[in-house]
Amino acid sequence: MSYVYKLRGRIDSNNAKQFESEILSEYGKHGDLVLDAKELEYISSAGLRVLLKLRKMQDELEITNVSHYICDILEVTGFDNLLTVRTALREVCIENCKLIGKGGNGSVYRISDDEIIKVYTQNTLPESIENERRLGKSAFIAGVPTAIAYDTVKVGDSLGIVFEMVKGDVIASKFMNEPENFDMYAKKYAQLFKEIHTIDLSEKGLPTTKQIYTGYLSHLDEWYDEKELECLKRFIESIPEKNTMVHGDFHTNNIMVQGDELLIIDMAEISCGNPIFDLASSYYAHSLNPRRSPDSVMRYLNVTADIAIRLWDVMMRYYFDTDDSKKIEKYNSVIEGFCMLKEALIPAIWVNMPNEHKKYAVEDAKKHFFSRSEELLEKLDEMLG
Numbered sequence: 001m002s003y004v005y006k007l008r009g010r011i012d013s014n015n016a017k018q019f020e021s022e023i024l025s026e027y028g029k030h031g032d033l034v035l036d037a038k039e040l041e042y043i044s045s046a047g048l049r050v051l052l053k054l055r056k057m058q059d060e061l062e063i064t065n066v067s068h069y070i071c072d073i074l075e076v077t078g079f080d081n082l083l084t085v086r087t088a089l090r091e092v093c094i095e096n097c098k099l100i101g102k103g104g105n106g107s108v109y110r111i112s113d114d115e116i117i118k119v120y121t122q123n124t125l126p127e128s129i130e131n132e133r134r135l136g137k138s139a140f141i142a143g144v145p146t147a148i149a150y151d152t153v154k155v156g157d158s159l160g161i162v163f164e165m166v167k168g169d170v171i172a173s174k175f176m177n178e179p180e181n182f183d184m185y186a187k188k189y190a191q192l193f194k195e196i197h198t199i200d201l202s203e204k205g206l207p208t209t210k211q212i213y214t215g216y217l218s219h220l221d222e223w224y225d226e227k228e229l230e231c232l233k234r235f236i237e238s239i240p241e242k243n244t245m246v247h248g249d250f251h252t253n254n255i256m257v258q259g260d261e262l263l264i265i266d267m268a269e270i271s272c273g274n275p276i277f278d279l280a281s282s283y284y285a286h287s288l289n290p291r292r293s294p295d296s297v298m299r300y301l302n303v304t305a306d307i308a309i310r311l312w313d314v315m316m317r318y319y320f321d322t323d324d325s326k327k328i329e330k331y332n333s334v335i336e337g338f339c340m341l342k343e344a345l346i347p348a349i350w351v352n353m354p355n356e357h358k359k360y361a362v363e364d365a366k367k368h369f370f371s372r373s374e375e376l377l378e379k380l381d382e383m384l385g
């Protein structure tokens with residue numbers, strides 16, 4: 001670990017000489033330094049020249065806790081290219097703020113008329129939070145209808161992300177409270193699901209779905225033998241490459257209604273790949289799970305199992321542009337097969353899930369997935385082309 005040198009107050013032509021001799025003497029004593037800018041108020045060109053000198057002596061020079069003001073100075077002078085700049089996280093207090101939503105990863109509070117903050121549970125890794133912010137930003141820039149993401153902030157001992165506040169409800173509450181409007185909202189919801197699979201996300205800095213799925217395989221040694229792992233790997237590799245948006249968690253609690261428009265939130269799992277991955281995840285949420293354990297549906301989707309199942313039917317008919325029930329049944333069976341692939345990976349996806357649930361998922365996948373893997377790829381080709 002490098003020695004941390006604290007920068008303090010103002011550094012300008014009045015004290016740059018003294019600053020230089022002090023910092024170089026610390027370098028002489030400790031070797032590579034990391035700079036902490038928490039108490040740095042201002043730095044002029046004279047001070048920056050000293051940093052440049054130090055930078056030439058070290059392979060990398062990291063400067064942490066950088067305020068927005070100092071960050072601006074580093075950016076306009078190009079020093080952000082020479083130094084590794086880590087900005088200080090803003091601290092936000094949520095006392096007296098209204099709790100407006102809850103999900104599996106965190107709680108959402110309204111902090112102003114235009115902004116909310118998603119506060120993550122304490123066991124969420126800082127990398128995953130940063131990842132969600134980065135993915136949300138990339139998706140927004142690529143044209144995905146979603147809330148604007150601002151900065152990562154500190155909320156007491158937890159971390160949060162500030163987002164634009166969507167002025168409306170999750171679509172789940174429309175399905176629950178406005179049964180007379182079910183058809184209208186179901187159609188919009190189905191349209192959005194189909195539409196996201198026309199958004200090209202290639203070269204937008206997003207991971208591919210296959211990369212994510214293949215990554216899970218390295219955490220499954222205790223659940224499968226070598227042959228089974230190899231089969232899973234080959235299967236994932238054989239799924240045809242596509243470049244469309246895959247949300248990964250499309251359900252009634254992650255879609256919000258703002259005026260006439262639907263917005264997608266919760267971008268933690270977004271990637272670029274074949275839409276079959278999304279069809280499979282949403283089949284699990286709207287069809288398989290509601291039939292298996294109807295009582296759990298309200299907790300995840302905020303709608304009843306019955307509503308979820310009706311919605312899936314509308315989504316399928318719209319997606320494949322057909323009212324032919326036989327065809328729909330056939331497609332559902334293919335999608336269920338791909339859903340079993342995700343089920344096979346569950347111990348790696350939901351690491352905090354109780355062991356008996358993981359065991360159930362793995363056994364189910366062993367029963368229903370491996371024997372069908374060849375057939376599924378052929379049928380996928382017929383179904384999505």
Ligand SMILES: Nc1ncnc2c1ncn2[C@@H]1O[C@H](COP(=O)(O)OP(=O)(O)O)[C@@H](O)[C@H]1O
Pocket residue numbers: 100101102103104105106107108116118147163164165166167170253254265266267268
């Ligand atoms: N930008 C937003 N504007 C308004 N409400 C939001 C916003 N983002 C999230 N919410 C509310 O908070 C809930 C949980 O947020 P979400 O991002 O889905 O968290 P999780 O990852 O825990 O599922 C949502 O279902 C919604 O009710």
Ligand SMILES: [Mg+2]
Pocket residue numbers: 103104253254266
């Ligand atoms: Mg959510």
